[in-house]
Amino acid sequence: MTEILVTGGAGYIGSHTCISLLDAGYDVIILDNLSNSRFAVVSRIQEISGKTVTFYPYDAANELELEKVFARHDISCVIHFAGKKAVGESVHMPIDYYRINLNTTLSLCTVMQKHNVKNIVFSSSATVYGTSDIMPLQEDFPLGECTNPYGWTKWMNERILRDIWNSDPSWSIHLLRYFNPVGAHSSGRIGEDPLGIPNNLFPILLQTAVGRIPKLIIHGNDYPTPDGTGIRDYIHVMDLAEGHVASVKKCLSDSGVNIFNLGTGKGYSVLEILTTFEKTIGRRIPCEIGPRRPGDVAICYAGTQKAETELHWKASRDILSMCKDAWNWQSQNPFGYE
Ligand code: NAD
Ligand code: UDP
Numbered sequence: 001m002t003e004i005l006v007t008g009g010a011g012y013i014g015s016h017t018c019i020s021l022l023d024a025g026y027d028v029i030i031l032d033n034l035s036n037s038r039f040a041v042v043s044r045i046q047e048i049s050g051k052t053v054t055f056y057p058y059d060a061a062n063e064l065e066l067e068k069v070f071a072r073h074d075i076s077c078v079i080h081f082a083g084k085k086a087v088g089e090s091v092h093m094p095i096d097y098y099r100i101n102l103n104t105t106l107s108l109c110t111v112m113q114k115h116n117v118k119n120i121v122f123s124s125s126a127t128v129y130g131t132s133d134i135m136p137l138q139e140d141f142p143l144g145e146c147t148n149p150y151g152w153t154k155w156m157n158e159r160i161l162r163d164i165w166n167s168d169p170s171w172s173i174h175l176l177r178y179f180n181p182v183g184a185h186s187s188g189r190i191g192e193d194p195l196g197i198p199n200n201l202f203p204i205l206l207q208t209a210v211g212r213i214p215k216l217i218i219h220g221n222d223y224p225t226p227d228g229t230g231i232r233d234y235i236h237v238m239d240l241a242e243g244h245v246a247s248v249k250k251c252l253s254d255s256g257v258n259i260f261n262l263g264t265g266k267g268y269s270v271l272e273i274l275t276t277f278e279k280t281i282g283r284r285i286p287c288e289i290g291p292r293r294p295g296d297v298a299i300c301y302a303g304t305q306k307a308e309t310e311l312h313w314k315a316s317r318d319i320l321s322m323c324k325d326a327w328n329w330q331s332q333n334p335f336g337y338e
Contacts, residue, residue, distance in 0.1 A: 002076045002077075004026045004028055007078065009032055010039070011081055013081055013181055014032070015045055019238075022053070030045075034057060037337075041337065054073075066111040067114075070111050071115075080123060083100060090151075091148050098156075102156060102157065119251045121247050122173065122174065122175050124175045125151070128143050128144070131145070137300070137302055172255045179262065180201075180232045181236075183237050184237060204216055215287055216286070218270050218271070218288070227271045229271045243307065247311060261304060276320060
């Protein structure tokens with residue numbers, strides 16, 4: 001069996017990816033220090049898949065702990081999700097963001113190199129494109145100026161991984177630039193469970209619907225878009241998970257640095273999402289129009305041709321299924337995994 005190490009595998013995207021990897025017949029090893037997730041997730045992954053995963057409650061920046069994992073397993077490929085991800089928090093805690101998001105990658109690659117494991121799939125983000133006005137965003141566009149430390153950590157990780165390949169072209173490195181992952185596994189047993197007050201549209205809608213947040217503030221309705229609200233490329237987290245399986249398959253037989261956007265190629269406005277979500281839950285969500293959020297762009301969506309051609313993967317779930325599955329998770333687990 002092919003063993004895949006998933007750092008951050010108990011987190012939102014990692015847990016869904018573990019399900020898809022197990023479904024595809026891979027053996028999964030999760031390494032997660034549970035700093036932003038819970039052990040219950042690991043049990044639920046096993047419950048959904050009917051398969052066993054090996055779990056290490058280790059820190060991905062700790063080389064001694066990583067050593068133990070690489071010594072015990074014959075790892076073919078690593079998917080590196082572990083890290084901190086809150087844009088707003090990164091502005092107030094830049095040292096933590098640079099330290100954790102860079103040290104995890106540096107330690108991981110050090111130990112990978114030592115054990116001659118040179119296949120890595122890295123969680124990057126559309127944020128590395130900066131504030132481009134040209135849509136769709138294509139993988140070969142120049143990288144932009146990031147608007148926050150979190151974005152710069154993704155930018156720097158991409159740079160580090162590229163330089164590792166420059167020094168040793170036998171590495172196979174996939175940089176996956178995610179657009180806006182939303183939704184949950186259709187069982188409703190795993191989903192997004194943000195700590196603290198969320199900043200992203202979907203968790204805010206969901207928590208408003210269960211009464212944890214009083215209302216949605218729409219950040220600006222004067223953008224140059226058909227209804228004036230911001231447009232984003234929302235992608236169902238299970239499509240994203242399947243995109244990782246396609247990436248792992250190709251990464252195992254590739255060499256070089258390969259970059260793929262993982263999005264749908266379609267954009268939806270805040271009002272379109274709100275209306276679809278209200279239709280899904282059968283009631284209105286309290287909301288009001290507020291000012292624009294600093295740093296927001298009007299429109300952002302992915303060019304998807306490269307992933308379709310080279311990974312043979314295409315997102316298939318629509319915005320209604322994103323809303324339905326997200327609501328199925330939140331209504332069954334109004335307080336997340338608590
Ligand atoms: P998440 O916080 O739910 O998952 C990250 C997991 O990593 C958590 O389980 C956390 O406990 C773990 N972790 C953090 N630091 C660790 C460390 N030092 N050692 C071991 N484990 C550690 O986040 P997510 O939404 O699943 O995102 C996964 C990855 O995808 C992140 O790298 C994130 O930056 C990236 N990404 C996410 C989005 C998004 O919108 N969710 C968009 C683009 C990119
Ligand atoms: N948004 C909003 N109210 C909120 C959170 C987000 O109107 O409370 C808007 C935001 O301005 C953007 C879209 O929803 O146009 C998606 O925002 P999110 O933070 O989810 O993703 P990102 O902007 O990081 O792509």
